[in-house]
Amino acid sequence: MATEDGDDLVPFQDVRVIRSTAPALLCRTGEKSVWLPRWHISGKLWCTGDRGKLFIRRWVARDRNLIDAQGATIPSPVRSLARLPPALHLVRRDRDVALAE
Numbered sequence: 001m002a003t004e005d006g007d008d009l010v011p012f013q014d015v016r017v018i019r020s021t022a023p024a025l026l027c028r029t030g031e032k033s034v035w036l037p038r039w040h041i042s043g044k045l046w047c048t049g050d051r052g053k054l055f056i057r058r059w060v061a062r063d064r065n066l067i068d069a070q071g072a073t074i075p076s077p078v079r080s081l082a083r084l085p086p087a088l089h090l091v092r093r094d095r096d097v098a099l100a101e
Contacts, residue, residue, distance in 0.1 A: 006059035
């Protein structure tokens with residue numbers, strides 16, 4: 001039986017960097033946003049706007065509730081903003097009337 005080391009790296013696909021500081025990255029993975037210390041991650045994501053694969057130490061992923069004890073991804077209980085209806089846009093009637101004249 002193989003034992004898992006907490007320092008093993010776990011791959012996460014389609015991670016987006018929301019904010020970056022010298023010691024950490026605020027990353028969005030799935031529907032969760034979490035701060036990840038730079039010394040506990042590996043990959044080519046460095047600054048705000050970067051997107052791609054990120055490797056996170058197993059114990060950090062568990063601590064941030066990204067994976068369960070078996071290593072499976074934990075879904076977020078928060079409804080995704082992507083599933084919300086699109087924003088409504090205000091159309092000013094006086095502007096349309098002025099353009100028609």
